[in-house]
Amino acid sequence: MDLAAVIFVETAYAIASLILVSMGLAVVFGMMRVINLAHGEFMMMGGYTTIVAVKAGINIYIAILIIAPFVVGIIGLVVERLVIRHLYGRLVDTMLATWGLSLFFVGIVTMIFGNTTTGISTPISGFQIGDYQINGYNFFIIVLVILLLIVMYALLKGTRLGLIARGTMQRSDIAAALGYDPERIYMLTFMAGSALSGLAGAVLAPLVGLVPTSGGAYIAKSFITVVAGGPSIITGLISSAASFGFINQVFTFGISPVVGEVALLVAAVILLRLMPQGITGRFFKGKL
Amino acid sequence: MTLNRRDFMAGTAGLLTAACGAMIPGSALxxxxxxxxxxxxxxxxxxxxxxxxxxxxxxxxxxxxxxxxxxxxxxxxxxxxxxxxxxxxxxxxxxxxxxxxxxxxxxxxxxxxxxxxxxxxxxxxxxxxxxxxxxxxxxxxxxxxxxxTPSQQVEVLVPHAIKKWGKKIYVLAADYNYGQITANWIKKYAADAGAEVIAVDFFPLDVADFGSTIAKIQTAKPDMIVSVLVGGAHLSFYRQWAAAGMNKKIPMASTTLGVGNEHKVLTADEGDGILVAYNYSPExxxxxxxxxxxxxxxxxxxxxxxxxxxxxxxxxxxxxxxxxxxxxxxxxxxxxxxxxxxxxxxxxxxxxxxxxxxxxxxxDVHVMEIKNQKMNVLESALQxxxxxxxxxxxxxxxxxxxxxxxxxx
Known part of the structure; x- marks a missing residue:
């Protein structure tokens, strides 16, 4: 019984962390069709921002929830103005440019912090479920992801801003004809996506040993999750993260963590073979 | 690359010069x-x-x-x-x-x-x-x-840990030759000391999420963990282990933690009490x-x-x-x-x-305990x-x- 509870929490955590690492990319790639290969580096920078802030004596939650997304959002804004905005609609070119950016960021961070592992401790201590000890921080991540999804949904569905953003992503010419400036909306959306990536990196920072090349570990998983999710941003994200997280954990507990990772990738290949448009290309059509 | 005659001649000339150079006895130069x-x-x-x-x-x-x-x-x-x-x-x-x-x-x-x-x-x-x-x-x-080498470390570390903590060992190792070989030595020296390795889990070097492993370890209820984890990503294990509060419940020994001063990246709370065995400690x-x-x-x-x-x-x-x-x-x-x-x-x-x-x-191999980001020597096995x-x-x-x-x- 206790074990079942532990497995349930671990599975929820696996799903939540997949959603978390993919959220920024879902906005940038899912909405804007910009293949951002520097997504992992945005996360890495979010992590470093948190560590620097915490070591400077700032409260860890403020560092994670406010400072890191803000800083990375600003970096995203600069990147959008300097590089990305010239490349909208040019898929291969953005890929090359963002790949270059990722190398650039890894280089810069290495120059500043050195190529060594840094980290901070988790702010929440572990607690007991029956015979088992569980990482309390996992709950923080699960709750945070749920809140983020609700906010994102409310923002996109309920506000005028969200409506304009979605409209622009679908037909920027019509949005322009109606008097909205697509360039400005693209800029803000990219910035929001970057901030989400920074937040994800910040939230995960206390759980990992951070090195400047850490971003590489997330990029594959986040792309798989977003691509398999399909055209609907939020529904797609939830459905693909839930499938992959579940499969990963079943095999991890049943066999070993290595097999768990393999199972996730195999599942992604099969899923994309059966549903080339992603999960929401077939189910939940028209949902957000 | 295309090679024309001029390049070839230049290259060969260079090689010949180098070869002639090598013939002059080093001591004379x-x-x-x-x-x-x-x-x-x-x-x-x-x-x-x-x-x-x-x-x-x-x-x-x-x-x-x-x-x-x-x-x-x-x-x-x-x-x-x-x-x-x-x-x-x-x-x-x-x-x-x-x-x-x-x-x-x-x-x-x-x-x-x-x-x-x-x-x-x-x-x-x-x-x-x-x-x-x-x-x-x-x-x-x-x-x-x-x-x-692994036998030098493990021969000293494992029996010490068994004496201290008990006979059921859970091994976590990096998935390449060093990890595999060291895991084998742990099995051997555990058996020699009358203890048992109840499970060995191998992890690729880029695995950074150990949540499910930590749950699995608790199901197995070992007396101790021996970690042969390597590198920055694996450092997450120690952090997540401590975050779950497990560092207070199941003790740990490691053959790798601290080789590159990893114990100074972990906080004192995360690293305290971990047993290691090396040739050197600044203490x-x-x-x-x-x-x-x-x-x-x-x-x-x-x-x-x-x-x-x-x-x-x-x-x-x-x-x-x-x-x-x-x-x-x-x-x-x-x-x-x-x-x-x-x-x-x-x-x-x-x-x-x-x-x-x-x-x-x-x-000499010294068994050491990490305490306050330092390695305190507990026992020295000479030569x-x-x-x-x-x-x-x-x-x-x-x-x-x-x-x-x-x-x-």
């Missing part, structure tokens, strides 16, 4: 300078290992030069930074032996980097020292290896260590960078220097023969003796031989051997 080659990753992802190693070698050489050099000649260092890139080892290794024509090469960090240059050194008859803790088994008369009280720490402070200031393999490198350089003194020459054969007499030096980690049979080191490599390698009987044996425990 450098009568008052000994050429010391160093090849280490002092930048890139392995710089946490390489930088202190480089500093330690330079300290050792300064000490030797200040004391009047070797046989009246001072040592000149030629050092290359391989930037944590294996391809550069081949390139700089060739450069050291062909262009710089050094008398000895010290260096290499990962086993892959050692294997990238070992044959170059052997073919060019350049004496080679690899001064790093590694998986054991290299059998080659041209190389001397002064780091600890060792011995005249040789005091002298080493003083020398380091004078030259570099910050002693917090010192770690196990930096000291290995320091000891390797001094072993070689002692052999050159004994041989009265830097000639490869004479130095090798001097080392094969079972030569030893007193290093910061204790007495280090070359084992003539394997060209590995017989050294442990490299049993693993000895079981497969005998350079006395078979001096032309040139293999890395995969040693079964």
């Amino acid at each position: 450098a009568i008052d300078k000994i050429k010391f080659g160093s090849i280490l990753d002092t930048s890139g992802i392995f710089d946490a290992y390489g930088k202190p190693m480089d500093m330690a070698a330079r300290l050792a050489i300064d000490e030797i030069n200040e004391a009047g050099g070797l046989n009246g000649a001072s040592i000149d260092v030629t050092a290359y930074d391989t930037q944590s890139n294996m391809a550069l080892y081949t390139q700089f290794g060739q450069k050291l032996v062909r262009q710089d024509k050094v008398d000895v090469v010290h260096g290499g960090i990962l086993s892959a980097s050692r294997e990238a240059i070992r044959q170059t050194m052997r073919k060019s008859k350049t004496l080679y020292f690899y001064n790093v803790l590694y998986e054991g088994g290299v059998c080659d008369r041209n190389i001397f290896i002064t780091g600890v 060792l009280k011995s005249p040789a260590n005091t002298k080493f720490l003083q020398g380091w402070t004078k030259k570099f200031g910050d002693t917090s960078l010192i770690h196990e393999i930096a000291v290995s490198n320091y000891q390797g350089v001094h072993l070689w220097a002692e052999a050159v003194r004994r041989a009265g020459s830097t000639d490869r054969t004479k130095v090798t023969e001097a080392l094969e007499t079972g030569l030893s030096i007193k290093g910061p980690g204790g007495l280090v003796t070359i084992d003539p049979q394997t060209h590995h080191a017989i050294l 442990r031989p490299p049993l693993d490599t000895q079981s497969a390698c005998d350079l006395k009987a078979n001096p032309d051997d040139n293999t890395q044996y995969e040693i079964k425990a």
